[in-house]
Amino acid sequence: MSFSIEVRNELARILDDGKCCSTAELTALLRMGGTLLIIGSGVPGLSFSTENAAVARKALTLIRQEFSVAAEVVVTRARRLQKRNTYKIRIIPSPAVAELLTSLGILAGGGWAGDDSALLRKPCCRRAYLRGAFLGGGSVNKPEGDYHLELVTANETFAKTLYKLLRAQHLPAGITERKHDSVVYLKDGDAISAFLGLVGAYQAVMKFENVRVVKDMRNQVNRLVNCETANLQKTVNAAGRQLDAIRLIDQTVGIDNLPNALRETAKLRLEFPEATLQELVDVSRGKLGKSGINHRLRKLEEIAIEIKAGDNSET
Ligand SMILES: [Zn+2]
Missing domain, CATH: 3.10.28.10 (Homing endonucleases)
Incomplete structure (x- = not known):
């Protein structure tokens, strides 16, 4: 029915x-x-x-x-x-x-x-x-x-x-x-x-609410899973951008010509292309904190942007 x-x-x-x-x-x-x-x-x-x-x-x-x-x-x-x-x-x-x-x-x-x-x-x-x-x-x-x-x-x-x-x-x-x-x-x-x-329709309300409780719970679980997936995607996207930047720098300036700190971080990222920030901190054995690594990675991306801008102005 x-x-x-x-x-x-x-x-x-x-x-x-x-x-x-x-x-x-x-x-x-x-x-x-x-x-x-x-x-x-x-x-x-x-x-x-x-x-x-x-x-x-x-x-x-x-x-x-x-x-x-x-x-x-x-x-x-x-x-x-x-x-x-x-x-x-x-x-x-x-x-x-x-x-x-x-x-x-x-x-x-x-x-x-x-x-x-x-x-x-x-x-x-x-x-x-x-x-x-x-x-x-x-x-x-x-x-x-x-x-x-x-x-x-x-x-x-x-x-x-x-x-x-x-x-x-x-x-x-x-x-x-x-x-x-x-x-x-x-x-x-x-x-x-x-x-x-x-x-x-009180019986209908009871039935409706019972189903809704279960459904809402399932939705909440799905939302959490989706949220995790989104975070993961964000990490992957960020890592992808960083790798692109580092490769561009390597092809133009050369990684070895970077200042020590940036060179280290660039090599770390190349070695662990899929790692999250926290994982990079862990493999660097705590030499650097999250914000330190994050700062350097950003710096690398900025350098790459400058290189690209330079290319464009030359052509
Ligand atoms: Zn009446």
């Missing part, structure tokens, strides 16, 4: 909210997965589709709780094995539906209305609204993979409302377009965990 389905199943089981929250949740759910059906005389009905049985059950429960209207469920069986069933809930068009949709704020002037701010005054309702949005069109990657949670809707105004709600909860949400849809997303592990907690 995918992590998204686990989260949806958990959220679909939450049914103990107050009336204010049920309204908010149902509105978001319908906005996500609902289609307004307007029949000839302008009487609206509503159709809501989902692939998740638990979500269908919850939508039906909320609809029956909120509307005294006739609703039916049609299950479309998947023809192929890998496809899922689709559950379609139909609220049969009637004047009572118009009245109730208008009072929910979903319907205005014969179409979807944009503004749900009246439903979102209380924190409990804001949480329920986000839960409805996830149930209707949300998905989240399993915590083992890249952190990603998204809410997808064809309704741009609704997407902006969700985006603002998440931002108001201090969650670093982003918003983008994908084909004909607006996508509101979270990419941050902390934010996704906070979102799941906010909408009441």
